Amino acid sequence: MTVTDIARRSYDHGFRLDPIVRSLLDTDFYKLLMLQMIHHIHGDVDATFSLINRTKSVRLAEIIDEDELRAQLDYARSVRFAKKELIWLAGNSFYGKQQMFKPDFLAWLADFQLPEYDLRKVDGQYELRFEGPWTHTTMWEIPALAIVNELRSRAALAGRGKFALDVVYARAKARLWDKVERLRQLPDLAISDFGTRRRHGFLWQRWCVEALKEGLGDRFIGTSNVLLAMDADLEAIGTNAHELPMVAGALATSDAALAHAPYQVLEDWQQHYNGNLLIALPDAFGSTAFLRNAPDWLARWTGFRPDSAPPIEGGEQIIRWWEERGVDPRTKLIIFSDGMDIDTIEETYHHFHGRVRMSFGWGTNLTNDFRDCDPEGQAGLEPISLVCKVTQANGRPAVKLSDNPAKSTGDPEEVARYLRVFGGQDRVASAVEV
């Protein structure tokens, strides 16, 4: 008997849109943690987020149909938190802690909707901006990136035959499993999925996450994707992001206030969270300046997430900082999450093994490694460096310096001012591939 679900087939006939973002939990966990704090203490701040394609050679507006992009963004705006999602956020423990999200915040989430967007084509790229209350615009970052990346994947594969498509995914699966087998050789590995924003597609990310769950067992500690964490009973992973110091910097009314901004963010954070959520991101305005001026109490935090320095140099700098403060690095945690892939994970693991606790946040090279997988040649499946950054807060320009000048964002004059305030010491330019 040939089994065809006739109702399903009939639905497929009339298919208008295959939505990419179908749940507001299909985002990174840290967005929710940050949102609760923003909602609590910065409900009055406006913040503008803008899509930035650092890979200029890929002319997204010539690849992705504008109507399709609008349809996906509009669909995402139609999505609300489902009741069971809010119940799960309320009832689940995160990082070992119950009731991470407060009832008033969850009640507010129940009515949450992604705000309007502003989309136009400029010089072969999309200018996609989100303006309005920070409490709302911040939530666009991940879905906007996931939508644009998946539409690009879909465009790259449109018109491929059934078997050619099967081979694309077969190759990508074979490649990921080869990486899994290498990761299995690292007995104390702790690794998580950080690949939502750059994923090839939602279903592919789900495959990758479920494959790591089966292939790595306890060494796979979870996923930053809240929806996948819920569906697969994994830990939701994440703490905070550059937008916190970037907005704090933009709102600072003097150079002295700007210099203090990154630490003010940490003070606010530890008012809201504790334990393993006390992870500092040192590189928003350069890690060297950040560590030099950091308060001693920061040495009591769980650890750091260096996100733009080369991992070994960045890790060594942090270990020296702990040692200078009489802290044993073996009790501390470093999370490596900048463009990691199997080679750099292995190298970093072996370099630091036994000297510090570490974990890896594996992003683009986990969920979007389709290089050379297309049987018909380079279809445009290689990942690009697409980000969605805060560019203004309350009308004032926001800046990120980072440890890698290639990852800086912001108006050049403001960047120059930030470099005067923080110094540009020890920044290392590296190609940003992902």
Added chain:
Amino acid sequence: MTVTDIARRSYDHGFRLDPIVRSLLDTDFYKLLMLQMIHHIHGDVDATFSLINRTKSVRLAEIIDEDELRAQLDYARSVRFAKKELIWLAGNSFYGKQQMFKPDFLAWLADFQLPEYDLRKVDGQYELRFEGPWTHTTMWEIPALAIVNELRSRAALAGRGKFALDVVYARAKARLWDKVERLRQLPDLAISDFGTRRRHGFLWQRWCVEALKEGLGDRFIGTSNVLLAMDADLEAIGTNAHELPMVAGALATSDAALAHAPYQVLEDWQQHYNGNLLIALPDAFGSTAFLRNAPDWLARWTGFRPDSAPPIEGGEQIIRWWEERGVDPRTKLIIFSDGMDIDTIEETYHHFHGRVRMSFGWGTNLTNDFRDCDPEGQAGLEPISLVCKVTQANGRPAVKLSDNPAKSTGDPEEVARYLRVFGGQDRVASAVEV
């Protein structure tokens, strides 16, 4: 909406057997061509076929459960030709010819059933024999091999996780497509699937065949599997096999009659078939003797299928034979089908390109190349050299010498007699891997 076909799921709960051979067309096309001739002129001959595992190190009786094997063989015995299958055999053209199969033969097929089998375990191997009329036992060869090979694959993968299994097939697909991409570089390639008997499994063979159809277009000329040819609207490919000269040899009552037997088979064949079906298999008792004593009229046949000599040496020998008879090899066809894989196909293609028409019958290395695909190590997925050969005809022993002594079959004393009659010249021993 989660779509579950409840009736199907309920059926799956009660699943007793996943049959491997579900159609009597799930066999090689040449069996049907030979069967029509056997039915016509050898209806009174008894022939015994026996399973022979040349890869002794793989102890099949310790891998495959006897009850499962019996259940599969019994299921195959329960299968009859479906009406639509007989209609297709009657109405389809084969090798450009209408009505290849005569109405009386098709009428006889309508009642056909695979005969009884004799199964026992001896020293870690299965002794599986089919005794009775040649018209019936011959039809066991392909389903018996397909069943044993697929049961071995299933045993190898039993208990693997969902993702580990997904990766096994992803790797095998990626590997096959890499081969397809190399084959695409050969503009005048003509290649067909000969992989039914050694396939990993039916569904996998179907994937391979459909992938070649999409990937190679016209260069993929068809499949030996009649069912897949019907289902995918491909040409059914195949002519004749060693069993014809082997039975003729066994029935020969004198050394002179034995020496003439291989040519008698060809005379019978050309009474039944013509055009591109006039392909001679030279190596049953050694190609050198066969060609030396071959009648001149054989040079008018379409070509040869050397099946055990190294392809380049075997092809050169045949080309010399044509040239000695004043025949231009460029008008002739050689079909290479012995253990071919991508490297030997490329090498043979380039060696003979422009000098002779050629095509490739790609078997085990097409439909059962899972070497190193198992994420948990060597699971027993590597192909083995399993054959099902005629061993007796009317109670007299059957022998195959082949161009490769490692592929000989038969009682040693009889082999010695055949070597006296045909000579052992130019036989080259090579490891038989598949």
